[in-house]
Amino acid sequence: MKRLCLLFLGVSSVAISASCSDPVLDDAIAAQGNETSGVPKGALHRAGSQCVVCHQEGGTAADSPFTIAGTVFAQPARQIGVDAAEVRMTDADGTKFTAKTNCVGNFFVTASEWQPKFPVLVEVAKGNLRRAMRSPIGRAPSCASCHVPDLPVNDPFSQLGHIYLFSSDEPGSPEGAVDCAVDPKRPGSP
Amino acid sequence: MKSALRVAVAVSSAAWLVASLVSCSGEPKGEFERKVASTRGAPGSFRTNGVSRVFEKRCGSLDCHGSTARNMRIYSSAGLRLPNDAGTGPGGGDTTLDEITANYQSIMTLEPEATNEVTVNNGDPYSLLIVKKPLEIERHKGGQSIRRGDDAERCIVSWLKEDLVNPIDVGACSRAAVFPRE
Numbered sequence: 623m624k625r626l627c628l629l630f631l632g633v634s635s636v637a638i639s640a641s642c643s644d645p646v647l648d649d650a651i652a653a654q655g656n657e658t659s660g661v662p663k664g665a666l667h668r669a670g671s672q673c674v675v676c677h678q679e680g681g682t683a684a685d686s687p688f689t690i691a692g693t694v695f696a697q698p699a700r701q702i703g704v705d706a707a708e709v710r711m712t713d714a715d716g717t718k719f720t721a722k723t724n725c726v727g728n729f730f731v732t733a734s735e736w737q738p739k740f741p742v743l744v745e746v747a748k749g750n751l752r753r754a755m756r757s758p759i760g761r762a763p764s765c766a767s768c769h770v771p772d773l774p775v776n777d778p779f780s781q782l783g784h785i786y787l788f789s790s791d792e793p794g795s796p797e798g799a800v801d802c803a804v805d806p807k808r809p810g811s812p
Numbered sequence: 813m814k815s816a817l818r819v820a821v822a823v824s825s826a827a828w829l830v831a832s833l834v835s836c837s838g839e840p841k842g843e844f845e846r847k848v849a850s851t852r853g854a855p856g857s858f859r860t861n862g863v864s865r866v867f868e869k870r871c872g873s874l875d876c877h878g879s880t881a882r883n884m885r886i887y888s889s890a891g892l893r894l895p896n897d898a899g900t901g902p903g904g905g906d907t908t909l910d911e912i913t914a915n916y917q918s919i920m921t922l923e924p925e926a927t928n929e930v931t932v933n934n935g936d937p938y939s940l941l942i943v944k945k946p947l948e949i950e951r952h953k954g955g956q957s958i959r960r961g962d963d964a965e966r967c968i969v970s971w972l973k974e975d976l977v978n979p980i981d982v983g984a985c986s987r988a989a990v991f992p993r994e
Contacts, residue, residue, distance in 0.1 A: 740955060741873065756903055757869070757890035760876030761954050768874040778901040779893040780880055 650675045651682055661804045669693045669703055669726040669808050670771035670784055672764035677730070689737055691730035692765025694723050694746050695786045696796050701771065701811035703727025704787050705799040707748040713738035725802035746787055753787060771808065851975050853931040855916050861980050863971045864912045865989040867919065870946065870964050874902060876954050884922050884942070887911035930972055937972035964988035 654671050661667050673691035676683040694709065696702040703726035710720045711731075719736040721729040731738075741758035762768060768782055775781045788796070798806030851857070858864055868888035872878040878891030887894055889907045894914060898905075919942055920927055929935040937943050944950040946958040947965060958964045967985035974980045 741870075741957065757873045757878075757888070760871075760873035760878075760957070762875035775901075778899055779895050780874070780878075780902070782874065782902050 644680060647675070647680055658809050665724050665728060665730075666726045666802070666804045669728055669806075670695070670701060670766060672766040673728075673730060674763040678763075687733055688730045688763065689733050689735075690721075690742070690759075690763050690765075691728070692769070692785065693727045693771075694729065695727055695784050695808070696788050696798070698783060698786050698789065699773065699812065701773070701784055701808035702796065702798045703802075703806040703808070704748060704796060705802070705806070707746055707787055710745050710747060711736075711738065712743045714741055715739050725799040726804060726806050726808075746785065748787055751787055773811070850932050852934070853920065853927070853972050854974065855913070857971055857974055857980055858916050858919075859909075859912050861971070861982050862985040862989055863967060863980075864907070864915050866964050866967050866985055867915055868907060869989050870957055872915075876957075878902075885914070885918050887914050937969045940972070943968060943972070962988065 650672070654668065654675060657663065657667060670693045674688050675681060677686055677688040677691065678684065679687060681687075690711065692709075694704045694707045696704050704723055705725040705727070707723045707727070707729075708720050709723065709729050710718070712718050717736070717738070719731060719738070721731050723729045740761045743755065743758050745752055745754035747753075765785055769785050770776070770781050771784050773783070775783050867877075867886050868891065871884075872886030872888045872891045874891050876882075877884055877886040878888065879885070880892070885892060887907065888911065889903070889905055891902055893901055893904075894908065894911050896908070923941055926935075926940055930937055930940055938949065941950065943965070945952040946954075946956070947960060948956040958968075963981075963984040966981045967988045970978065970981040970984065
């Protein structure tokens with residue numbers, strides 16, 4: 623009888639855990655691909671990915687949830703992270719928050735820092751350069767939800783390329799921070 | 813005898829003509845003509861008074877209704893583009909006339925019968941999803957994208973009630989196309 627009860631408990635717990643998984647989220651996490659070899663998990667990993675797919679409740683990095691996160695690259699046709707760029711955001715209530723990118727171009731905002739009310743307006747700036755998004759972010763907390771990192775973009779009418787600060791021919795367009803712990807160029811970028 | 817036959821043929825031809833004209837006339841056209849004359853939710857006003865721009869700005873970002881995954885798709889220069897020969901993508905050029913027309917059709921055909929009720933039979937604009945959803949009177953996945961009393965609400969509602977006595981609030985449409993303080 624005891625064994626039967628244990629078996630029943632085991633089967634029900636497996637069934638419950640299976641029924642609680644979110645197949646949409648699971649697919650989205652799987653679509654992010656594997657970690658880049660040589661890049662440890664942390665603030666410098668997965669530049670250009672949809673950060674908040676994992677960094678959210680129910681995600682694989684649920685212990686460090688973000689409210690907004692993304693990556694700023696230097697050039698339109700190359701994906702080299704821009705260090706120390708300011709990502710200036712204004713939410714629907716008019717509250718503002720400025721995040722700073724690290725040496726691979728990643729930036730992230732935690733819930734304790736800022737919980738924006740969407741839609742959010744955003745601009746990226748470094749030195750005298752400033753690029754503002756023409757439309758507000760409606761509700762996607764990951765920049766890469768719309769700014770796909772693929773080169774070239776598969777569907778030019780409904781997708782945008784990665785975020786970049788410099789034009790390719792602009793003088794001073796950086797080749798990436800020299801003292802970065804990992805290669806600031808995204809794997810696969812020309 | 814011949815002339816009698818001719819008269820009979822002429823009379824029957826005339827009768828047939830009258831009968832066919834009467835049978836083709838169908839229902840009285842009064843109701844139909846009144847529908848055409850309705851200025852509520854008119855496409856011209858949608859374009860020229862900037863109602864499309866309000867939808868583009870408030871609803872049409874790529875992560876919301878600027879997506880082919882949505883029933884109500886909104887096209888705009890800053891978001892989803894209609895496929896075009898020039899290859900102009902999000903962020904390039906201006907919103908085209910075709911895109912504005914597509915936006916109008918998208919909005920009007922979201923709930924055809926209910927929209928008819930409002931635009932033709934002077935129904936309440938607040939019964940429509942295009943008003944209830946952004947105000948979150950009805951649950952909206954994107955949350956409350958328009959606040960009660962906001963210029964965007966005034967613009968859309970006044971467009972849906974527009975007639976000679978109640979003009980569209982052009983000022984509200986103009987202000988609502990700027991978000992939040994550009």
